[in-house]
Amino acid sequence: MAVDVRGLTGWLRAFADSISEHAAELTQLDAAIGDADHGTNMKRGMQAVTTMLDDSEFETADALLKKVGMTLVSSVGGASGPLYGTFFLRAGTALADTTEIDAADFGAALRAGVEGMVARGKAELGDKTLYDAWAPALTAYDDAGADGDLGAALAAAAAAAARGRDETTPMVARKGRASYLGERSAGHQDPGATSTTLLLESAAASLG
Amino acid sequence: MAVDVRGLTGWLRAFADSISEHAAELTQLDAAIGDADHGTNMKRGMQAVTTMLDDSEFETADALLKKVGMTLVSSVGGASGPLYGTFFLRAGTALADTTEIDAADFGAALRAGVEGMVARGKAELGDKTLYDAWAPALTAYDDAGADGDLGAALAAAAAAAARGRDETTPMVARKGRASYLGERSAGHQDPGATSTTLLLESAAASLG
Amino acid sequence: MKKLINDPADVVKEALLGIEAAHRDRVRVDHENRIVYRADAPVQGKVGLISGGGSGHEPMHGGFVGLGMLDAACAGEVFTSPVPDQMMAATKGVDGGAGVLHIVKNYTGDVMNFEMAAEMAAADAGTEVLSVVTDDDVAVQDSLYTAGRRGVGVTVLLEKIVGAAAEEGRPLAEVADLARRVNDHGRSMGMALTSCTVPSAGKPTFDLSETDMELGVGIHGEPGRQRLPVAPAKDVAALLVDPVLQDLPYGQGDSVIAFVNGMGGTPLIELYIMFHEVSQLLEKAGVTVARSLVGSYITSLEMAGCSVTLLKADDELVRLWDAPVNTPGLRWGV
Amino acid sequence: MKKLINDPADVVKEALLGIEAAHRDRVRVDHENRIVYRADAPVQGKVGLISGGGSGHEPMHGGFVGLGMLDAACAGEVFTSPVPDQMMAATKGVDGGAGVLHIVKNYTGDVMNFEMAAEMAAADAGTEVLSVVTDDDVAVQDSLYTAGRRGVGVTVLLEKIVGAAAEEGRPLAEVADLARRVNDHGRSMGMALTSCTVPSAGKPTFDLSETDMELGVGIHGEPGRQRLPVAPAKDVAALLVDPVLQDLPYGQGDSVIAFVNGMGGTPLIELYIMFHEVSQLLEKAGVTVARSLVGSYITSLEMAGCSVTLLKADDELVRLWDAPVNTPGLRWGV
Ligand SMILES: Nc1ncnc2c1ncn2[C@@H]1O[C@H](COP(=O)(O)OP(=O)(O)O)[C@@H](O)[C@H]1O
Ligand SMILES: Nc1ncnc2c1ncn2[C@@H]1O[C@H](COP(=O)(O)OP(=O)(O)O)[C@@H](O)[C@H]1O
Ligand SMILES: [Mg+2]
Ligand SMILES: [Mg+2]
Numbered sequence A, B: 001m002a003v004d005v006r007g008l009t010g011w012l013r014a015f016a017d018s019i020s021e022h023a024a025e026l027t028q029l030d031a032a033i034g035d036a037d038h039g040t041n042m043k044r045g046m047q048a049v050t051t052m053l054d055d056s057e058f059e060t061a062d063a064l065l066k067k068v069g070m071t072l073v074s075s076v077g078g079a080s081g082p083l084y085g086t087f088f089l090r091a092g093t094a095l096a097d098t099t100e101i102d103a104a105d106f107g108a109a110l111r112a113g114v115e116g117m118v119a120r121g122k123a124e125l126g127d128k129t130l131y132d133a134w135a136p137a138l139t140a141y142d143d144a145g146a147d148g149d150l151g152a153a154l155a156a157a158a159a160a161a162a163r164g165r166d167e168t169t170p171m172v173a174r175k176g177r178a179s180y181l182g183e184r185s186a187g188h189q190d191p192g193a194t195s196t197t198l199l200l201e202s203a204a205a206s207l208g
Numbered sequence C, D: 001m002k003k004l005i006n007d008p009a010d011v012v013k014e015a016l017l018g019i020e021a022a023h024r025d026r027v028r029v030d031h032e033n034r035i036v037y038r039a040d041a042p043v044q045g046k047v048g049l050i051s052g053g054g055s056g057h058e059p060m061h062g063g064f065v066g067l068g069m070l071d072a073a074c075a076g077e078v079f080t081s082p083v084p085d086q087m088m089a090a091t092k093g094v095d096g097g098a099g100v101l102h103i104v105k106n107y108t109g110d111v112m113n114f115e116m117a118a119e120m121a122a123a124d125a126g127t128e129v130l131s132v133v134t135d136d137d138v139a140v141q142d143s144l145y146t147a148g149r150r151g152v153g154v155t156v157l158l159e160k161i162v163g164a165a166a167e168e169g170r171p172l173a174e175v176a177d178l179a180r181r182v183n184d185h186g187r188s189m190g191m192a193l194t195s196c197t198v199p200s201a202g203k204p205t206f207d208l209s210e211t212d213m214e215l216g217v218g219i220h221g222e223p224g225r226q227r228l229p230v231a232p233a234k235d236v237a238a239l240l241v242d243p244v245l246q247d248l249p250y251g252q253g254d255s256v257i258a259f260v261n262g263m264g265g266t267p268l269i270e271l272y273i274m275f276h277e278v279s280q281l282l283e284k285a286g287v288t289v290a291r292s293l294v295g296s297y298i299t300s301l302e303m304a305g306c307s308v309t310l311l312k313a314d315d316e317l318v319r320l321w322d323a324p325v326n327t328p329g330l331r332w333g334v
């Protein structure tokens, strides 16, 4: 199955729903090692995206994803705004010249998005950030999707993200607000890695 | 038994002890319908009196009581400072020309003190103030002490004060800070009437 | 009880040491008498302005000492009026030959202690002393048979305005008249979301559940007139503004100095939200906001809550409000 | 959650309406972009100073807009950095032809959003933009491998001092250098007695028992480095001042601007007690207090607690500190 504008829109709406549903949980995770706003931030952003989707028509995947990125950058703020925003901007850019998006194209877009995010946030593996969910997810996607099966790739990515998310719990944060806690940040699951897992689970459910 | 400087000093020390012991209770009563400081105020004042007594020698009862009044005025503040201070100042003044203080003289001194206090505070019977303990106490003192028995007079005054204190509970305050509560002041015992009762109970115990 | 204090008995003493350390340029402190003086007091030829009251309302009054406002402030124990000795000492200390005005908030203790001080000062001869009592709190019913209304927010505005008049060199009688005029033209009402805790008492003065607020609360944590379920800022504003507007009354075409005050534990962001609501209500009532003051100026320890004060202001009052003031708590024009 | 607010989602919008209503004489508000502008912005020929950050720290930053301080402040959601669109709009709005300085507190979100704004402004061409990041919080270990230290109290002092320099007409590069110098010479440390409650979260960010305090807390209710039993003001002062003194380090003969800041729920009386303790500790260390600031200037909603900021101050910094400023939150000399 190829990825098209309709599919992407479904994914984004599913993600918005999932964020809405988990907003309080994300905020509680952020309260423990941050400033208690990650759920509110993501919810505000994805509500803006939903409104934008209601009001717009997109011809191409890259136009859609770039607009999503801009919308997030302009509505979220905090750390997650530029990070999620950059992700979608770069993922969109990566698809600019692609008309038929297959599993490999989509994987490349995800990777480009994550690279942009890392360039912006300078996170490394083990820093206890959303990158700790993304990194294993990208690897799993490539492995499972090597033969072009998008559904398998996304399912594997989502499962790997969830494992990566769980592994953030014992980590001592080195980036973002949680890093201020030093050793006390250990023992808490990272909110950004948690929302990232929701993003990939929504993708597996709606694009897979 | 006549009242002398030594007896008065004993009374004041006993009152200081009693205030110390009941300070938290007085403050709690004041919290309910005032500003939670009556116990602290009286304790500060009677500690100042105790220190003053430790450091001074008095020839006459009037010199002693006036000095106690001045000390209270200068150390207590709030409503109770001028009221208790004026009481002792006026009671002392009333004894100025008396050398042998009998029950009638002492009763006259108490009455003069209370009159001064009322002139200062303008309280009337039923206003839910310390005057509601004093008024019945003076009457009881005069009745029971008519034949010159100081002990009986003071015991009766203390008992009457306690009844007066109890009767403040249902009253709606019209003077002092409790008056701001209007009807809500009913159902609470007046702190000043409570400390007044301690004053008379101390008198009964140490002068009686 | 959680507070940034040492021994509860030393709270007032140590706060005065802090005021002195922070504001040496403008004030000096007589620690024995617990008086904050304007650094250059007494100012010759100027009416001396004194206020004072229980501590726990900072910056009032010590923070309002300086050019264009008070010459001295007497600090009592927490929520306890200062004693006459302090007021007498302050009266002497600010007497520049033009007499002294005592600004007294209407609480039994304050009134009686200031009265005794004035009597003693009169006996002492020399200094001419007048007193003015503020009683602007509409939460309390005014009556000849009670202690009357409390002095609250108007006191801040009055000290500023009357301070400017004294600075202009006006005579004592005129300064006192102006003070009474300000008091007569101002009304306030307050509320609390939480109680305060008197340091020496060690526990909250009143209990307030997570879902209740206290309407008409005093600045000493005196319980208010009414306990109501907590409400949105919009409704709280109406509960405060309506009785104030009705009391004076203020109406269509009036111009006011509008003052939204924090009780000590309420942050500025909430006070601005309240000010927005208050200004909307005033607009609806046809009342113009000539000047505004938003902040925690007359506090009640760490109590959360706010009060609203409106002062009907003519051109003279506004001009005096705008005059230079240089105190730790209020400063402009200099 | 007990707050004087309406819908938690409207807190920032309504606080801005309140700031506008209260301070029309000095600021105007772009509500669409949530920017507080100096009333006369852009000032031709003057470097434009912009700051911004999450809301909940009032008066910072909107209350520091005006003559001698900021030209504009961008308000984010509570504790959430504003977005690049706001900063770009503000950059345009304050550009008087001499360039614009972005004053950014060192938080990942703030830094990234301001970076994106600067990149976009550069692409947009026209305005020269420089940025300076404040990172004065010694509670957080500084390291190349982490997000580094947080920007806290020094930001207030910096905005004042750099604002004065910009007002003098100094060029952008010089203003930016001065800003870096101020940041390099300042250190802070904070503590909390209670948590704050983010309105949209509805419950306290952290739980703190009646007997504990949080040392090294952030201004967003980020838990601190250490939880300790509550202690007297004297000990709290030492816990804050010692690490600050050691970090820069400050020592014998140094002169500082000393700033004791309230977190929002702590009343002034406690801040003065803290200031007394702090000044005693400085005296012991041979450090002179050239200037002082005591009050709640960089808050964390209704959190109770305080922070101490020391800024090593030479004659130039003191002179710029003393220069006229006219903002809702800080005012003197005018
Ligand atoms: N430098 C970074 N790189 C990648 N992710 C980061 C970085 N800093 C923070 N994050 C992610 O952002 C999440 C917090 O987002 P959010 O709470 O919305 O923003 P803020 O920290 O500004 O309040 C963290 O849980 C973490 O996963
Ligand atoms: N006008 C008055 N006349 C007589 N007693 C009064 C008057 N006002 C107050 N009191 C008494 O003073 C008591 C309160 O004293 P205290 O708490 O020490 O002072 P404050 O009210 O200033 O805090 C009241 O309980 C009441 O008995
Ligand atoms: Mg967060
Ligand atoms: Mg009392």
Ligand SMILES: [Mg+2]
Binding pocket: B035, B037, B078, B079, C054, C078, C079, C080, C081, C109
């Ligand atoms: Mg009192």
Ligand SMILES: [Mg+2]
Binding pocket: A035, A037, A078, A079, D054, D078, D079, D080, D081, D109
């Ligand atoms: Mg945030």
